[in-house]
Amino acid sequence: MPEDLLKIDELKTVFRTEAGTARAVDGVSFTVGRGETVGLVGESGCGKSVTALSIMRLVADPPGRIESGSIVFEGRDLLGLSEKEMRKVRGNEISIVFQEPLSSLNPVFTCGEQIREAIALHQKLGRRESRAKAVDMLRLVRIPDPDKRYSSYPHQMSGGMRQRVMIAMALSCQPKLLIADEPSTALDVSVQAQIIELLVDLRVGRDMAVLLITHDLAVVAQMADRVVVMYAGSVVEESPVEELFASPAHPYTKGLIDSLPKLGQSLERLPMIPGTVPDPLHVPEGCRFSDRCQERFDKCSVEPPLFDLAAGRRARCWLCEGSEG
Amino acid sequence: MSVLIAKGLKKYYRSAGGFFLRGSRQLRAVDGVDIELEKGKTLGLVGESGCGKSTLARLLLRLEEPTDGTLEIDGTDFLALKGRELRRARRKIQMIFQDPYSSLNPRLTVGSTIAEGIRIHGLARGADVERRVSELLDQVGLPRAAYSRYPHEFSGGQRQRVGIARALAVEPDIIVADEPVSALDVSVQAQIINLLADLQRDLGLTYLFVAHDLGVVEHVSDRISVMYLGRIVESAPAKELFSDPLHPYTAGLLASIPTATPGRRIKAAISGDVPSPVDIPDGCSFHTRCPKAFGPCGSETPRLEEVSSGRCTACWLYKE
Amino acid sequence: MSGGRSLWSAGWARFRRNPLAMAGAITVLVLYLVAILAPALTPYDPVSHGDLPQMRHQPPSKDHPLGTDKFGRDVLTRMVYGSRISLTVSFLAVALSVILGSIIGAVAGYTGGFVDAVLMRMVDALMSIPRLFLLLTCIALFSRSLLLVTLLLGATGWMSTARLVRAQILTLKNREFISAAEALGAGSRRIVLRHLIPNALTVIIVSATLRIGLIILVEAALSFLGLGVPPPTPSWGMMVYEGREVLLDAWWVSTFPGLAIVVTVVGYNLLGDGLRDSFDPVRFT
Numbered sequence: 001m002p003e004d005l006l007k008i009d010e011l012k013t014v015f016r017t018e019a020g021t022a023r024a025v026d027g028v029s030f031t032v033g034r035g036e037t038v039g040l041v042g043e044s045g046c047g048k049s050v051t052a053l054s055i056m057r058l059v060a061d062p063p064g065r066i067e068s069g070s071i072v073f074e075g076r077d078l079l080g081l082s083e084k085e086m087r088k089v090r091g092n093e094i095s096i097v098f099q100e101p102l103s104s105l106n107p108v109f110t111c112g113e114q115i116r117e118a119i120a121l122h123q124k125l126g127r128r129e130s131r132a133k134a135v136d137m138l139r140l141v142r143i144p145d146p147d148k149r150y151s152s153y154p155h156q157m158s159g160g161m162r163q164r165v166m167i168a169m170a171l172s173c174q175p176k177l178l179i180a181d182e183p184s185t186a187l188d189v190s191v192q193a194q195i196i197e198l199l200v201d202l203r204v205g206r207d208m209a210v211l212l213i214t215h216d217l218a219v220v221a222q223m224a225d226r227v228v229v230m231y232a233g234s235v236v237e238e239s240p241v242e243e244l245f246a247s248p249a250h251p252y253t254k255g256l257i258d259s260l261p262k263l264g265q266s267l268e269r270l271p272m273i274p275g276t277v278p279d280p281l282h283v284p285e286g287c288r289f290s291d292r293c294q295e296r297f298d299k300c301s302v303e304p305p306l307f308d309l310a311a312g313r314r315a316r317c318w319l320c321e322g323s324e325g
Numbered sequence: 326m327s328v329l330i331a332k333g334l335k336k337y338y339r340s341a342g343g344f345f346l347r348g349s350r351q352l353r354a355v356d357g358v359d360i361e362l363e364k365g366k367t368l369g370l371v372g373e374s375g376c377g378k379s380t381l382a383r384l385l386l387r388l389e390e391p392t393d394g395t396l397e398i399d400g401t402d403f404l405a406l407k408g409r410e411l412r413r414a415r416r417k418i419q420m421i422f423q424d425p426y427s428s429l430n431p432r433l434t435v436g437s438t439i440a441e442g443i444r445i446h447g448l449a450r451g452a453d454v455e456r457r458v459s460e461l462l463d464q465v466g467l468p469r470a471a472y473s474r475y476p477h478e479f480s481g482g483q484r485q486r487v488g489i490a491r492a493l494a495v496e497p498d499i500i501v502a503d504e505p506v507s508a509l510d511v512s513v514q515a516q517i518i519n520l521l522a523d524l525q526r527d528l529g530l531t532y533l534f535v536a537h538d539l540g541v542v543e544h545v546s547d548r549i550s551v552m553y554l555g556r557i558v559e560s561a562p563a564k565e566l567f568s569d570p571l572h573p574y575t576a577g578l579l580a581s582i583p584t585a586t587p588g589r590r591i592k593a594a595i596s597g598d599v600p601s602p603v604d605i606p607d608g609c610s611f612h613t614r615c616p617k618a619f620g621p622c623g624s625e626t627p628r629l630e631e632v633s634s635g636r637c638t639a640c641w642l643y644k645e
Numbered sequence: 646m647s648g649g650r651s652l653w654s655a656g657w658a659r660f661r662r663n664p665l666a667m668a669g670a671i672t673v674l675v676l677y678l679v680a681i682l683a684p685a686l687t688p689y690d691p692v693s694h695g696d697l698p699q700m701r702h703q704p705p706s707k708d709h710p711l712g713t714d715k716f717g718r719d720v721l722t723r724m725v726y727g728s729r730i731s732l733t734v735s736f737l738a739v740a741l742s743v744i745l746g747s748i749i750g751a752v753a754g755y756t757g758g759f760v761d762a763v764l765m766r767m768v769d770a771l772m773s774i775p776r777l778f779l780l781l782t783c784i785a786l787f788s789r790s791l792l793l794v795t796l797l798l799g800a801t802g803w804m805s806t807a808r809l810v811r812a813q814i815l816t817l818k819n820r821e822f823i824s825a826a827e828a829l830g831a832g833s834r835r836i837v838l839r840h841l842i843p844n845a846l847t848v849i850i851v852s853a854t855l856r857i858g859l860i861i862l863v864e865a866a867l868s869f870l871g872l873g874v875p876p877p878t879p880s881w882g883m884m885v886y887e888g889r890e891v892l893l894d895a896w897w898v899s900t901f902p903g904l905a906i907v908v909t910v911v912g913y914n915l916l917g918d919g920l921r922d923s924f925d926p927v928r929f930t
């Protein structure tokens with residue numbers, strides 16, 4: 001396994017609302033190695049996006065607050081940095097690409113200008129050099145005619161092009177870690193494939209790790225080396241990608257993989273997980289998945305720990321007890 | 326037997342050019358579509374954003390008035406109906422919407438939402454209304470206690486069930502489902518898909534299932550039509566479309582779907598972006614992105630024609 | 646079957662937890678009680694003169710807690726009766742403008758097209774006429790009366806409500822539940838009354854509450870200019886006007902009615918803000 005670039009330990013982020021305290025991220029630990037792509041998967045409200053925002057220290061406070069835990073990036077705990085030091089990390093050492101590129105770009109500046117500004121800000125380059133570099137970045141993300149496209153405004157571009165601009169901006173300072181939060185979800189199938197291909201290709205020859213946050217298992221299968229599955233604020237399974245799809249250890253992961261309609265497979269009924277995703281204000285007692293789990297037994301009234309299994313796998317399920325590697 | 330036959334449906338919008346600006350361009354959302362729904366079967370309609378699939382769905386319910394074309398439902402000319410006659414005929418075709426949040430009136434209880442259609446059409450009176458609503462709640466898998474609760478007290482999947490019950494309340498023959506699961510969590514999608522399949526089996530419903538997710542569409546459909554920029558480019562039995570796509574767009578779309586199989590990396594099979602519907606390319610609208618474009622593609626529009634039994638495509642590759 | 650929690654009851658629960666909103670609500674409630682119970686609250690007559698000249702401009706005392714004016718009338722009594730004028734005029738004027746504005750806005754928003762364009766250009770045109778000028782002209786043309794002032798304030802205030810309601814209807818019209826109702830075979834009346842209006846109602850109520858404060862100020866300004874309610878009927882604006890000549894010698898004549906205006910307007914604004922924070926459908930659905 002590669003050396004750790006990012007090590008999250010027992011991270012807890014809560015949101016105080018009128019209706020009570022939502023433990024959005026409740027004791028999450030995982031690592032991202034240098035140059036590694038880790039997929040963080042889960043359904044709405046599982047805490048995957050809040051985890052990403054916590055790493056960037058972009059959780060809106062109030063109502064949100066990082067309560068405890070540590071986020072060690074290159075030997076420094078990001079939670080201990082001052083806001084000024086954190087600003088140097090953001091966009092420079094860690095970059096983030098969001099789902100909706102239109103709202104992430106400023107409509108009154110050209111796309112090229114926004115990339116140039118990001119470069120000038122972090123690398124202290126002059127106007128001409130930073131502009132040349134911005135054009136290079138546009139070329140890198142395969143935007144046709146980058147010199148001309150430099151002066152296009154965000155609204156003059158398609159969704160796929162805007163997402164390329166966002167990626168160019170995120171990569172312009174050679175970050176060590178790129179956080180991609182549902183980067184292809186808002187895009188059409190044919191364009192989504194282009195963006196996934198681009199992201200996979202861009203990693204080659206760059207010492208850049210990617211934390212891919214998505215609800216789409218197929219996208220994870222395409223891109224990730226390792227997968228962390230979250231459910232109701234906690235990690236339920238962690239595994240290299242091949243093993244996860246070949247033999248999911250946690251019943252939730254298994255249910256998710258089974259319920260995907262697969263091309264060419266004819267089934268009368270889709271296997272399904274009963275019930276609904278718990279709302280973060282009312283997380284079930286004991287194992288958080290127990291109320292929807294078809295393999296539940298008496299032990300499940302107590303929350304299981306993450307059992308270490310063979311080959312770098314971990315799962316939070318009592319069924320895995322005794323089969324630790 | 327066909328319960329719905331649409332021919333040459335068109336919907337053009339005037340693109341925002343301003344009040345005084347001449348030459349404001351036309352947005353051709355739906356540009357001459359023929360569709361037939363077989364009784365008790367499911368037609369899947371796939372396409373990317375802006376291809377006009379949602380507009381087409383709304384045209385079939387007359388939530389939008391078509392610019393041109395004919396629409397026959399159960400043998401009656403649906404487009405000729407007006408006022409009270411139209412409102413009465415609307416019972417036959419109902420819609421399930423994409424967004425479970427905006428599709429329910431937040432001020433009405435689940436019970437009143439489902440009962441609305443029953444009351445409008447006088448399908449039951451007095452206490453029978455409540456009895457019928459309870460029956461519908463059972464049918465879609467919601468607890469009876471949901472009757473007096475409000476939409477905001479439910480999750481997305483449960484709200485979608487309410488929307489389905491509302492549609493079923495008027496005992497329709499045809500249900501148009503516009504992306505009914507795309508806003509739901511993965512684990513809940515399968516529940517709704519299975520529910521729709523059960524209802525079809527029990528009630529003999531006819532579905533038009535509109536979606537962008539090819540995996541879901543293949544699972545639910547008997548036949549699939551693929552739309553691109555307002556036109557149907559291919560139509561085939563579901564299994565055949567997937568095993569042997571004819572139109573290069575269908576083939577590219579299939580190749581672009583990421584599969585949940587690690588190690589099998591996808592290749593972006595179609596380059597470029599979907600052109601804007603105000604700026605549809607001449608000739609075959611796909612030729613700007615088509616890897617197989619040749620001679621006639623840029624100048625002449627191919628018509629959708631049957632090339633072998635049950636299989637239609639609009640592509641010059643298959644013309645004599 | 647247990648009843649669900651409607652958006653109204655959820656909003657009311659939020660409202661009760663907001664101390665500023667509750668303060669506003671209580672202020673407004675107390676003001677209305679005072680207006681209704683006026684005769685029971687003070688022993689004096691608001692209109693007839695006191696014993697002149699010895700009763701003229703008496704400072705606050707045990708018998709006259711807020712002093713007397715130049716006709717020897719009890720200031721507190723006149724203020725209490727004046728609240729009837731301010732509250733009635735503002736309430737009726739706002740009710741009139743909200744009803745007018747809601748109907749015109751709803752028709753414009755729901756019908757769209759040509760009707761919408763005509764109505765909205767009319768709103769633009771009316772909004773460009775300076776309101777005070779219009780009021781002054783009308784009052785100069787007709788005789789001053791309570792009814793005229795109310796009607797004028799109502800008829801000149803509906804445009805912003807119309808715009809607000811139209812915008813609200815336009816966003817609601819695109820919601821899928823409207824399409825669903827249409828597909829069920831609901832007629833326009835059902836769609837407007839059952840689906841559009843109830844969802845636009847909170848916005849209308851909030852804006853009406855905030856407008857009442859504004860109307861009270863306009864009415865006071867008119868009275869101050871001597872163009873409001875004709876004397877000797879007490880009105881807060883008029884009382885401030887009457888006291889301005891003796892502000893240094895008999896400060897109480899102007900100051901207390903002025904304070905009453907401030908308290909009322911602040912009370913309504915707090916109430917309106919509280920209602921918006923608690924019921925705004927954009928934030929809670």
